[in-house]
Amino acid sequence: MTAQDNVTRSGRITAATLLGLLGITAFSLSLPSTRFAVDGLSPWFVAFGRAVGAGVLAAAYLAAVRAPRPTPAQWRRLAIVAFGVVIGFPLCTSIALTQATAAHGAIVIALLPAVTAVFGVLRGGERPSPRFWLSAGAGLAAVLVFIAVSGGAQGGFRSADLWFLAAVLVCGLAYAEGGVLARELGGARTICWALILSLPVTVPLSLVATDGLATAPAHAWWGFAYVTVISMFLGFFAWYAALARGGVARVAQVQALQPVLTLVWSAVLLDEHVDPLSVGVGLVVLACVVATQRTR
Numbered sequence: 001m002t003a004q005d006n007v008t009r010s011g012r013i014t015a016a017t018l019l020g021l022l023g024i025t026a027f028s029l030s031l032p033s034t035r036f037a038v039d040g041l042s043p044w045f046v047a048f049g050r051a052v053g054a055g056v057l058a059a060a061y062l063a064a065v066r067a068p069r070p071t072p073a074q075w076r077r078l079a080i081v082a083f084g085v086v087i088g089f090p091l092c093t094s095i096a097l098t099q100a101t102a103a104h105g106a107i108v109i110a111l112l113p114a115v116t117a118v119f120g121v122l123r124g125g126e127r128p129s130p131r132f133w134l135s136a137g138a139g140l141a142a143v144l145v146f147i148a149v150s151g152g153a154q155g156g157f158r159s160a161d162l163w164f165l166a167a168v169l170v171c172g173l174a175y176a177e178g179g180v181l182a183r184e185l186g187g188a189r190t191i192c193w194a195l196i197l198s199l200p201v202t203v204p205l206s207l208v209a210t211d212g213l214a215t216a217p218a219h220a221w222w223g224f225a226y227v228t229v230i231s232m233f234l235g236f237f238a239w240y241a242a243l244a245r246g247g248v249a250r251v252a253q254v255q256a257l258q259p260v261l262t263l264v265w266s267a268v269l270l271d272e273h274v275d276p277l278s279v280g281v282g283l284v285v286l287a288c289v290v291a292t293q294r295t296r
């Protein structure tokens with residue numbers, strides 16, 4: 001490998017990491033914003049209504065850039081993306097956040113990078129090093145201990161943990177598939193076509209969940225606006241571009257920074273109590289992120 005190849009590879013990894021950081025910064029406010037939204041709006045409306053709003057934005061974007069339509073094979077792969085990030089993750093987290101705090105959810109969602117890495121290996125043929133898996137596994141173990149300990153102390157969160165774990169599973173699959181597909185379509189077009197594909201499902205489901213819209217407080221609508229425009233739309237422009245450039249398994253680990261940021265937002269915006277256990281697990285996960293990024 002030449003020196004120029006090394007420089008090019010280093011530049012691509014740096015660009016991918018920066019795009020990944022931009023994406024997870026946007027996503028770090030998703031749980032607090034969803035918590036605001038479900039405080040007055042139905043979790044079903046929050047989940048599907050934001051997909052409809054983002055779908056309208058996606059249609060405008062695709063028309064503006066005159067994007068060619070995906071091939072039949074790409075449509076099938078887009079269905080996986082739509083199922084995971086447009087329908088599954090928003091619905092599962094919206095329901096979970098009616099029972100648990102955003103701070104608690106942030107730690108459980110920290111499993112997402114490890115799950116995405118596994119799907120990235122299975123789907124994209126990536127082969128991370130043993131040190132990579134050791135670092136990612138340490139973060140995974142820390143989160144599982146957190147779930148066990150907090151679930152034992154606060155049994156009311158057990159059902160919420162199941163919803164959060166389901167969200168992690170479907171989202172990890174969609175991130176991995178979308179990251180591979182973004183190499184062909186581009187990050188922006190991947191999420192936009194997935195949103196368009198989901199409209200026949202999200203439109204009718206959002207219409208039947210409109211009870212209470214007129215009486216919802218202003219902060220619920222602000223939260224809904226954020227998850228619609230940023231979490232469901234613009235954030236994915238950077239995130240899928242990062243996964244496509246830097247590799248799903250590696251760049252996915254950057255998302256382990258998200259729970260740390262979400263804990264901060266939960267304390268500042270929602271005035272939620274962040275206990276020492278959550279802080280400790282967040283720091284362990286942060287250290288694991290640094291370790292995974294240093295492996296080649």
